[in-house]
Amino acid sequence: MTRFTVNGQAVHYRIDPETPLLWALRDASNLTGTKYGCGAGLCGACTVHVDGRAVRSCQVPIAALEGSFVTTIEALSRDRSHAVQQAWIAESVPQCGYCQPGMVMAVAALLAANQNPTDAEIDGAITNICRCGTYPRVRRAIRHAARVMRGETIAAAPPPGIDPADAAGAVPALTPVAPPR
Numbered sequence: 720m721t722r723f724t725v726n727g728q729a730v731h732y733r734i735d736p737e738t739p740l741l742w743a744l745r746d747a748s749n750l751t752g753t754k755y756g757c758g759a760g761l762c763g764a765c766t767v768h769v770d771g772r773a774v775r776s777c778q779v780p781i782a783a784l785e786g787s788f789v790t791t792i793e794a795l796s797r798d799r800s801h802a803v804q805q806a807w808i809a810e811s812v813p814q815c816g817y818c819q820p821g822m823v824m825a826v827a828a829l830l831a832a833n834q835n836p837t838d839a840e841i842d843g844a845i846t847n848i849c850r851c852g853t854y855p856r857v858r859r860a861i862r863h864a865a866r867v868m869r870g871e872t873i874a875a876a877p878p879p880g881i882d883p884a885d886a887a888g889a890v891p892a893l894t895p896v897a898p899p900r
């Protein structure tokens with residue numbers, strides 16, 4: 720049995736200790752924000768924090784995490800108020816969105832350690848792959864979040880105002896619009 724903490728909750732996984740953290744999170748804990756991308760630790764879609772460090776969860780067996788603290792995208796901030804999440808919204812980063820949870824987690828770990836990274840430090844820390852090519856917006860969002868974390872006041876997108884538990888709920892009704900004449 721492997722024991723560690725996930726998003727502030729003690730967990731006891733009774734599965735093969737060689738199971739990658741990614742699958743323990745997704746299959747045993749139903750934390751599906753952490754995405755499967757390549758399974759080889761190259762794309763970064765599965766990035767989570769382990770003891771505050773960005774880690775590719777597809778490459779870490781749960782046996783190696785005994786006593787560790789794991790944070791997934793679901794717990795970065797429950798109300799999406801984290802500076803990186805707000806910068807992502809303000810800079811319109813998401814396109815298809817698949818890489819975004821891993822990218823946000825990698826950026827959050829970088830900025831927790833260094834609130835004023837150089838371009839070279841960003842390039843060294845953020846090696847996540849975005850198939851949509853949102854890299855210029857990602858770079859702007861990193862700079863935006865870093866300024867916020869350093870205490871600068873800048874215009875930012877308001878919190879979405881939607882409870883994450885309700886996000887997958889009902890789709891709002893569309894108001895019919897009369898065709899132009």
